[in-house]
Amino acid sequence: MKFSLDKNLTFEQAKALFFEQLGDWKIMALASSVNDYVMVRNVSCLFYNDKIYFKTDKDFRKTKQLYENPNVALCYGGIQVEGTAKNCGLVVDEPGRVFEGLYKKHLWGSYNKYSHEDSEIIIEVTPKFVEVWDTSEDNYAYQIFIDFDKKEVTVKPYDKK
Structure with a gap:
């Protein structure tokens, strides 16, 4: 990771570093739950507008879970995100078709195989x-917690020197 224990990160700095670490796209594990029935599966994610986006079929089991309970968690490496999912409608109906353009650019294989306009x-x-789990330059582990609602950042050392 590129986070530094030596920095006093503001919320905006931590948020920027978080999205920088994710880059343009990642395959992330998505966890969802309805009535204490938990599911996890990989989804191809894009990052823009300070949000995480993925596409799915409107009739899949995961989608039906999201309709009932929009609270989700996503994970990639040492990064875990807790958030709220929202259905933005058909990919082809998005104004400006930003998602479609980015998906074609970064995930062409998936776009080509799994695109059903309807x-x-x-x-x-x-x-x-x-x-975010991270390590310092001298290999000590620590956690960075970014609270988007409170706009706060907490850095917590895990290892003691």
Whole structure:
């Protein structure tokens, strides 16, 4: 990671570093739950507008779970995101078709195999709380907690020197 224990990160700095670490796209594990039935699966995510986006078929089991309970968690490496999912409608109906353009650019194989104009929807995840595991330059572990609702950042050392 590029976070530094030596820095006093503001919320805006931590948020910028978090999205910088994710880059343009990642395959992330998505966890969702309805009535204490938990599911996890990989989704191809894009990052823009300070949110996380993925597409899915409007009739898949995961989509039906999201309709009932929009609270989700996403994970990639040492980054966990807790947030709220929102159905933004069909990919082809998005104004400006930003998602479609980015998906073609970064995930062409998936776009080419799994694009069904009549059933593929965009899911937007608004981060609420992010936990980042990182290590200092001298190999000590620590956690960075980014609270999007409170706009606060907490750095917590895990290892003691």
